[in-house]
Amino acid sequence: MTPHSLAFYVDVVTTGTVLGAGPAASPGAVTEVLGPDFAENTYGNRSMFRDYGLAEFFWDRASADGPWTGHHFTLQVHRLAHRNRTVVNEVLRARYGRFTPRLRFGKLQRLLDRRGVRLLEIPELPANAPYFRTFWQPDSRVAVSVIGTYGEYSTPDELRVGDVYGIQAPLSAGEVESRRARDLSRP
16 A cells, blocks of 8 residues: 555544544535535435545434534445545545555554554444454544454455455444443343
C-alpha cells in the first residue's frame, strides 16, 4: 500500500473525520470537502445518504422540511478489492494518490501504535461473529471492521483474514459498553 493512502486511513482513525468532515457535518459541508460527484439515496423524506465511492455519509431529520442532521460516515474499504479505480473519488486521489485493493489491519495498527493511537478490540455483534472483528478508537470514536475468519456467503471472496472491511464513525462509548454487557451475558 502506498504511504499516502495509509496516511488517509491513519488520518480518519485519528481524527474521526474524512478530510475534516465529521459525522455531524451537513450535506453541504461534506460536498464542499469531497466534491459534487456523489449518488444520493433517500428513504422517505427523513433519511438520506450520499455515496462518494469509498466514503458514505448519512443524515436524518425530524420532519420533511427540517434540517438534515449528520448521523455517521462509513468508509467502504472492501469496495477497493473490486479494483475499480473510480471507487476513490477525485478529491481523495488528488490528495492521497493510489489506493491498493486491500488494507491490511496489521499495517494500519502498527502505524497508529507508532503515533500513540490505540485500537481496542470490542465484542462483535452476534450476527457478524466470528467472521468479523471490530476495533475501536475511543478518542475519535472510530470503529474498524476486520475480516476475522473466512465464511462462504459471510465474507467477500476478494478479501483475506486480516483485511479491513470498513471504517465507521462514530461508535459511541455507550454502544461499546452495550456490546460488552451483551457479551458478558452470553453463556
